[in-house]
Amino acid sequence: MRNKEMLLIPGPTPVVDSIYDAMASETWSHTDPRFVKIYKHTIDQTREIFNTDGEVFVVAGSGTIGMEMAIVNTIAEGEKLLVVSQGYFGDRFIKLGQAFGIQVDVLQSEWGQQVSPEEIDKKLSEGHYKAVTVTHADTSTGVRIDLEAVVPVIKKHGALVIVDGVCATTAMDEDMSKEYGGAGNTVDIVLTGSQKAIGVPPGIALVAFNQKALDARAAMERVQAYYCDIYNWIPVMHDPSKYFATPAVNLVYALEEGLRIVMEEGLDTRIRRHKAFGRAVRQSLAVYGMKAIASEEVAAPTLSCILYPEGVDDGKFRAAMAEKGTVLSGSLAHLAGKAFRIGHMGNTTADMLEKAVMQIGETLNEMGHQVDISKAQNVFAKEVNQLTV
Numbered sequence: 001m002r003n004k005e006m007l008l009i010p011g012p013t014p015v016v017d018s019i020y021d022a023m024a025s026e027t028w029s030h031t032d033p034r035f036v037k038i039y040k041h042t043i044d045q046t047r048e049i050f051n052t053d054g055e056v057f058v059v060a061g062s063g064t065i066g067m068e069m070a071i072v073n074t075i076a077e078g079e080k081l082l083v084v085s086q087g088y089f090g091d092r093f094i095k096l097g098q099a100f101g102i103q104v105d106v107l108q109s110e111w112g113q114q115v116s117p118e119e120i121d122k123k124l125s126e127g128h129y130k131a132v133t134v135t136h137a138d139t140s141t142g143v144r145i146d147l148e149a150v151v152p153v154i155k156k157h158g159a160l161v162i163v164d165g166v167c168a169t170t171a172m173d174e175d176m177s178k179e180y181g182g183a184g185n186t187v188d189i190v191l192t193g194s195q196k197a198i199g200v201p202p203g204i205a206l207v208a209f210n211q212k213a214l215d216a217r218a219a220m221e222r223v224q225a226y227y228c229d230i231y232n233w234i235p236v237m238h239d240p241s242k243y244f245a246t247p248a249v250n251l252v253y254a255l256e257e258g259l260r261i262v263m264e265e266g267l268d269t270r271i272r273r274h275k276a277f278g279r280a281v282r283q284s285l286a287v288y289g290m291k292a293i294a295s296e297e298v299a300a301p302t303l304s305c306i307l308y309p310e311g312v313d314d315g316k317f318r319a320a321m322a323e324k325g326t327v328l329s330g331s332l333a334h335l336a337g338k339a340f341r342i343g344h345m346g347n348t349t350a351d352m353l354e355k356a357v358m359q360i361g362e363t364l365n366e367m368g369h370q371v372d373i374s375k376a377q378n379v380f381a382k383e384v385n386q387l388t389v
């Protein structure tokens with residue numbers, strides 16, 4: 001790999017050479033038939049990863065643009081949104097909704113825990129909510145939400161299910177045709193960014209709307225958006241030779257290759273691999289006395305938020321790791337300084353993660369915390385080997 005460092009933060013994630021190569025191709029006109037063909041292909045690939053017959057949108061912007069597209073096209077000013085939040089990125093929907101005059105209510109879990117389906121059920125019984133946002137994997141806490149458990153509850157109350165898949169898409173099941181415990185109990189919108197589990201550099205948002213979500217847009221006379229109004233994009237998605245706003249040409253090349261890699265691995269295999277990687281990282285770090293804030297029952301497969309043992313300085317630890325060539329992330333809000341975050345998603349390999357686990361052990365040893373690196377390595381290997389049997 002061309003990368004000089006292992007970028008093991010919760011996104012952007014390591015970029016493989018074939019994606020860099022795609023990006024480095026000559027910039028064609030966005031209306032050149034050769035480019036139009038590639039753009040159209042990424043739209044088809046996006047439809048395939050979400051398995052939807054609704055509309056998909058591949059637009060320049062980060063994941064947050066996807067969040068905004070989901071909200072402004074479905075919930076009108078004055079209508080109610082329930083935000084189910086398991087951390088910092090869940091909370092982002094609060095400000096987002098409020099920015100558009102939407103009435104936002106929130107269910108927040110303690111960091112490291114899940115909001116229960118019972119709490120969601122109770123809250124939805126108290127009033128009419130147009131939509132509920134759930135964060136598939138919250139990047140601040142490494143906690144996932146189980147769509148099997150929450151989608152039926154939300155659907156019982158008739159609200160739209162909006163899934164933030166920014167740290168999940170292609171690493172967790174987001175099949176939009178899947179019915180969860182009953183006919184019609186499907187996810188309505190999934191949104192994501194290019195730079196996390198998909199493994200492409202940042203800059204593209206991918207968003208999918210099913211028919212119910214499109215119906216919600218159709219029922220709105222106007223939306224408080226221009227770039228994010230899906231009605232400006234639908235003609236382009238149907239015929240990418242049409243112009244609304246210039247697509248990120250070179251990133252579209254990269255996305256085509258990134259999604260080709262995803263489909264070549266296969267979604268099921270990729271989902272299983274992420275589960276195994278998540279467990280392997282957490283179990284091997286536990287050998288060092290380092291605990292994830294999320295228990296294994298609720299932990300996300302894509303990243304982990306790991307508490308430091310007593311007396312380990314966050315700044316010094318991560319600087320020493322960076323010196324060894326591995327970039328880790330600090331933690332947010334009240335966990336800042338107390339925990340670090342490690343991404344194990346996208347095109348990250350088992351070799352990279354095993355190396356990181358060893359380097360973490362070496363760093364702890366250098367800092368005066370004696371830990372057993374070979375034991376951690378064995379635990380790592382055992383978890384990952386289960387993948388191949």
Ligand SMILES: *Cc1c(COP(=O)(O)O)cnc(C)c1O
Nearest residue numbers: 062063064089137139166167193
């Ligand atoms: C990273 C992230 C976002 C924000 O995405 P940007 O690309 O930074 O705008 C939103 N939600 C989740 C779950 C994320 O991990």
